[in-house]
Amino acid sequence: MDTKAGWFEDRIAAAVAPLLPGFAVEAVVEIDSTNTELMRRARAGRVEPVLLVAERQTAGRGRLGRPWQSAQQSEEKTAASLTFSLGLPLAPRDWAGLSLAVGVSVAESLDPSGDAKVALKWPNDLWVNDRKLAGILIETAMPHTGRADVPAPPRYLVIGIGINIGPREADGMRTPPAWLHQWRPDAAAPEVLAELAAPLVRSVQVFEAQGFAPFAERFAARDALRGREVQLSDGSSGLCEGVAWGGELQVRTADGLQLVSSDEVSVRPRGMAF
Numbered sequence: 001m002d003t004k005a006g007w008f009e010d011r012i013a014a015a016v017a018p019l020l021p022g023f024a025v026e027a028v029v030e031i032d033s034t035n036t037e038l039m040r041r042a043r044a045g046r047v048e049p050v051l052l053v054a055e056r057q058t059a060g061r062g063r064l065g066r067p068w069q070s071a072q073q074s075e076e077k078t079a080a081s082l083t084f085s086l087g088l089p090l091a092p093r094d095w096a097g098l099s100l101a102v103g104v105s106v107a108e109s110l111d112p113s114g115d116a117k118v119a120l121k122w123p124n125d126l127w128v129n130d131r132k133l134a135g136i137l138i139e140t141a142m143p144h145t146g147r148a149d150v151p152a153p154p155r156y157l158v159i160g161i162g163i164n165i166g167p168r169e170a171d172g173m174r175t176p177p178a179w180l181h182q183w184r185p186d187a188a189a190p191e192v193l194a195e196l197a198a199p200l201v202r203s204v205q206v207f208e209a210q211g212f213a214p215f216a217e218r219f220a221a222r223d224a225l226r227g228r229e230v231q232l233s234d235g236s237s238g239l240c241e242g243v244a245w246g247g248e249l250q251v252r253t254a255d256g257l258q259l260v261s262s263d264e265v266s267v268r269p270r271g272m273a274f
């Protein structure tokens with residue numbers, strides 16, 4: 001982990017740290033993966049609330065074991081990607097729909113008016129015109145106290161988010177990229193993080209108390225798949241009827257209405273390759 005202070009780290013400290021009381025805000029130049037680092041810490045018993053931001057990741061990870069490659073950094077003082085993880089202990093009654101609630105929060109921060117058409121592609125991508133702007137990787141660790149008579153704290157949640165800020169090549173991505181500078185040419189990663197960090201923490205707290213229900217209509221308003229023919233990675237296909245109250249995708253196939261959970265399959269609008 002390269003923690004040498006630079007412009008990026010200074011700006012994160014100045015712009016973001018004051019907005020997140022109770023969280024350690026850490027910015028590093030280079031790391032393997034911000035998610036991997038917070039999961040390592042949690043397994044070692046370090047379960048404090050933290051926001052870890054990296055200017056570069058050398059082994060960024062996406063869902064289903066896929067790599068997450070950040071956009072190429074430019075020569076100027078602008079990070080082409082925003083990559084960070086938020087870690088905190090959490091004890092919701094039900095975890096279903098958490099990644100959707102996180103997506104709603106980030107989409108609303110990046111595009112409050114909806115004019116930029118930032119859409120949510122179930123279960124955890126942000127799209128603009130069917131191009132991937134951002135991805136979300138949620139992981140949890142079960143901290144252990146090492147003593148049978150001492151109850152374990154709630155699960156430690158790690159929310160990793162990668163956002164394309166500047167232009168990037170498709171470079172093997174499954175979905176062609178979109179980037180924030182397409183509609184906000186002057187946006188810089190530290191300030192973007194400052195816009196979305198506090199609403200994200202609030203959203204996670206709302207989710208812990210109330211589950212997915214407060215986010216369901218907001219998800220529906222940005223649902224990229226509802227009303228479209230979709231294909232699942234298990235080969236079946238059908239008409240997407242939006243997201244159920246439990247966060248599952250509803251797909252009407254020849255066999256009837258299927259409730260698809262995110263662990264089972266990937267989904268694409270028909271005609272797009274997996």
Ligand SMILES: O=C(O)CCCC[C@@H]1SC[C@@H]2NC(=O)N[C@@H]21
Nearest residue numbers: 033035060061062063135160162
């Ligand atoms: O698209 C996906 O499948 C999810 C991508 C998540 C990428 C972010 S970048 C910050 C954090 N660290 C990682 O290694 N992954 C997440």
